[in-house]
Amino acid sequence: xxxxxxxxxxxxxxxxxxxxxxxxxxxxxxxxxxxxxxxxxxxxxxxxxxxxxxxxxxxxxxxxxxxxxxxxxxxxxxxxxxxxxxxxxxxxxxxxxxxxxxxxxxxxxxxxxxxxxxxxxxxxxxxxxxxxxxxxxxxxxxxxxxxxxxxxxxxxxxxxxxxxxxxxxxxxxxxxxxxxxxxxxxxxxxxxxxxxxxxxxxxxxxxxxxxxxxxxxxxxxxxxxxxxxxxxxxxxxxxxxxxxxxxxxxxxxxxxxxxxxxxxxxxxxxxxxxxxxxxxxxxxxxxxxxxxxxxxxxxxxxxxxxxxxxxxxxxxxxxxxxxxxxxxxxxxxxxxxxxxxxxxxxxxxxxxxxxxxxxxxxxxxxxxxxxxxxxx
Amino acid sequence: xxxxxxxxxxxxxxxxxxxxxxxxxxxxxxxxxxxxxxxxxxxxxxxxxxxxxxxxxxxxxxxxxxxxxxxxxxxxxxxxxxxxxxxxxxxxxxxxxxxxxxxxxxxxxxxxxxxxxxxxxxxxxxxxxxxxxxxxxxxxxxxxxxxxxxxxxxxxxxxxxxxxxxxxxxxxxxxxxxxxxxxxxxxxxxxxxxxxxxxxxxxxxxxxxxxxxxxxxxxxxxxxxxxxxxxxxxxxxxxxxxxxxxxxxxxxxxxxxxxxxxxxxxxxxxxxxxxxxxxxxxxxxxxxxxxxxxxxxxxxxxxxxxxxxxxxxxxxxxxxxxxxxxxxx
Numbered sequence: 001x002x003x004x005x006x007x008x009x010x011x012x013x014x015x016x017x018x019x020x021x022x023x024x025x026x027x028x029x030x031x032x033x034x035x036x037x038x039x040x041x042x043x044x045x046x047x048x049x050x051x052x053x054x055x056x057x058x059x060x061x062x063x064x065x066x067x068x069x070x071x072x073x074x075x076x077x078x079x080x081x082x083x084x085x086x087x088x089x090x091x092x093x094x095x096x097x098x099x100x101x102x103x104x105x106x107x108x109x110x111x112x113x114x115x116x117x118x119x120x121x122x123x124x125x126x127x128x129x130x131x132x133x134x135x136x137x138x139x140x141x142x143x144x145x146x147x148x149x150x151x152x153x154x155x156x157x158x159x160x161x162x163x164x165x166x167x168x169x170x171x172x173x174x175x176x177x178x179x180x181x182x183x184x185x186x187x188x189x190x191x192x193x194x195x196x197x198x199x200x201x202x203x204x205x206x207x208x209x210x211x212x213x214x215x216x217x218x219x220x221x222x223x224x225x226x227x228x229x230x231x232x233x234x235x236x237x238x239x240x241x242x243x244x245x246x247x248x249x250x251x252x253x254x255x256x257x258x259x260x261x262x263x264x265x266x267x268x269x270x271x272x273x274x275x276x277x278x279x280x281x282x283x284x285x286x287x288x289x290x291x292x293x294x295x296x297x298x299x300x301x302x303x304x305x306x307x308x309x310x311x312x313x314x315x316x317x318x319x320x321x322x323x324x325x326x327x328x329x330x331x332x333x334x335x336x337x338x339x340x341x342x343x344x345x346x347x348x349x350x351x352x353x354x355x356x357x358x359x360x361x362x363x364x365x366x367x368x369x370x371x372x373x374x375x376x
Numbered sequence: 377x378x379x380x381x382x383x384x385x386x387x388x389x390x391x392x393x394x395x396x397x398x399x400x401x402x403x404x405x406x407x408x409x410x411x412x413x414x415x416x417x418x419x420x421x422x423x424x425x426x427x428x429x430x431x432x433x434x435x436x437x438x439x440x441x442x443x444x445x446x447x448x449x450x451x452x453x454x455x456x457x458x459x460x461x462x463x464x465x466x467x468x469x470x471x472x473x474x475x476x477x478x479x480x481x482x483x484x485x486x487x488x489x490x491x492x493x494x495x496x497x498x499x500x501x502x503x504x505x506x507x508x509x510x511x512x513x514x515x516x517x518x519x520x521x522x523x524x525x526x527x528x529x530x531x532x533x534x535x536x537x538x539x540x541x542x543x544x545x546x547x548x549x550x551x552x553x554x555x556x557x558x559x560x561x562x563x564x565x566x567x568x569x570x571x572x573x574x575x576x577x578x579x580x581x582x583x584x585x586x587x588x589x590x591x592x593x594x595x596x597x598x599x600x601x602x603x604x605x606x607x608x609x610x611x612x613x614x615x616x617x618x619x620x621x622x623x624x625x626x627x628x629x630x631x632x633x634x635x636x637x638x639x640x641x642x643x644x645x646x647x648x649x650x651x652x653x654x655x656x657x658x659x660x661x662x663x664x665x666x667x668x669x670x671x672x673x674x675x676x677x678x679x680x681x682x683x684x685x686x687x688x689x690x691x692x693x694x695x696x697x698x699x700x701x702x703x704x705x
Contacts, residue, residue, distance in 0.1 A: 012469065215465065
């Protein structure tokens with residue numbers, strides 16, 4: 001299938017890439033930049049959430065609970081309050097996000113095994129709120145378990161089924177709430193869709209913009225040979241970038257790669273068909289590189305926001321959830337996250353793989369049909 | 377298969393309401409340099425693009441080396457070398473890399489392309505610049521690179537779209553010397569460039585060249601004057617000049633504005649153009665004698681001076697202007 005004409009195009013393309021520092025920087029440095037930006041700056045982890053405490057119990061037991069919260073590092077107990085009005089004004093002024101209210105009978109109820117504490121959360125910042133909520137539950141739960149075990153050891157009675165503090169939260173795969181785990185597989189998806197669409201669209205449009213297409217047209221190269229020769233270098237680059245991110249993500253951010261590397265490569269290849277197809281499609285509509293960029297952006301921006309990269313799909317209104325079904329990145333994100341973090345096998349991501357194949361074939365097919373080796 | 381290397385019959389191409397090529401016919405035999413001459417927008421570039429398959433014709437037929445440009449475009453492309461009006465080599469590749477790329481995608485093996493490329497670079501005078509990036513070449517060198525790249529597969533037909541526009545006069549001379557060498561029979565070629573000419577089996581090369589320059593048109597074996605998408609006159613330069621035999625008068629004198637005004641007032645003078653320090657008057661058929669006898673006295677009666685007034689052989693530019701105007705009527 002790969003004849004010498006295609007090899008000539010590929011070699012030419014690589015020489016041009018190597019001589020164009022802007023493309024090189026885009027290809028090599030961009031992934032690292034995004035990795036660190038999203039791994040650190042855009043982290044959804046929230047630490048040192050300012051917290052107020054209304055300890056109505058004032059007992060060793062209540063102080064032990066506060067120590068457990070302090071030790072978790074997620075909260076900073078900055079205020080001690082004595083009334084509802086006190087903490088209300090603190091929340092309103094933004095000085096605290098969370099209030100922990102410990103009732104007067106906390107120590108007695110704890111002995112009975114039916115203690116309750118009240119967490120009041122400022123929900124205006126959703127990411128802080130959700131982190132605070134889940135962390136508070138987790139802290140409460142682990143503290144309750146600790147007490148149960150201590151008490152069982154003390155009394156010699158078997159561990160009671162019901163914990164003295166009733167919290168029902170369960171965290172899988174990422175017990176430290178480390179958002180880099182979640183982000184880094186996403187960055188792979190973002191790089192594969194952003195850089196490849198932009199580069200493929202501009203590399204073809206550049207031939208038109210600089211007039212070299214006219215000379216290419218009059219050679220006996222067939223359209224599909226031209227398309228393949230132009231796209232393959234970017235497939236290779238895309239895989240280089242994928243491994244770049246996986247390696248840095250694994251070494252620096254300690255993101256696990258639990259699934260099969262073969263499956264990661266295969267599914268990434270499938271997803272690349274969609275990205276390259278979108279780039280190719282944009283190139284058939286644009287006459288200048290700027291036009292190509294803008295066209296590609298029109299695909300890429302909704303795809304980033306509606307794919308579940310930044311915002312969870314479940315939190316979107318039903319209409320947008322429906323729109324997201326038409327976005328290939330959505331399926332790829334599920335696949336790559338599941339493969340890296342959960343280590344699932346083929347069966348668990350079957351339906352997403354089928355979706356990626358369909359999108360890849362349809363988009364690539366439509367773009368290839370539109371691509372004409374002519375000027376009009 | 378006909379004896380013509382390039383044939384066009386009733387070729388038409390419109391862009392919206394603009395009839396860029398509106399029924400073009402011509403035949404180019406082997407060994408001929410055929411010039412398409414016309415002003416900007418006459419349809420020269422579109423005609424070229426139709427012949428190389430960069431555009432699809434709306435109607436009409438065209439064949440290159442006997443291959444139909446609609447149905448056998450890949451065979452057509454294997455026979456031609458095309459130099460587009462706009463520089464269309466990769467500026468970020470070197471001279472040799474450009475030639476190599478276009479040679480390889482046109483089917484030359486790695487064994488063939490290098491010796492040939494070096495020969496051709498020698499032929500066009502770029503041998504010393506083979507490792508320079510194309511973007512850093514001068515305008516004339518860029519055109520030579522384009523020509524070299526077009527020649528590397530030894531095409532039977534060379535299509536050159538305004539190859540010398542924006543090129544200095546000396547380089548234009550060089551360029552034409554190269555073209556004339558290309559189409560001449562192999563025996564006349566110097567041994568060093570023997571591979572460039574008619575060594576091709578089946579005979580000599582044809583060149584279709586478009587140009588806005590009259591001095592270049594005069595060098596072609598035959599020319600077709602294009603206007604509004606049609607060829608309005610065709611023939612050897614001498615045949616075309618013969619159209620205006622005995623109808624061009626050259627006038628020298630002083631002051632020029634007066635000469636011009638008085639000449640225009642004469643009923644048999646169709647057109648007045650300045651050619652340097654003299655005027656060319658085009659007169660009606662068989663009116664040269666009348667104008668020669670009465671114009672000097674008319675000028676003198678207005679206090680003008682006539683140094684010289686006589687019939688001269690027409691140049692192509694006279695013919696072109698005359699043809700362009702007759703179409704407007």
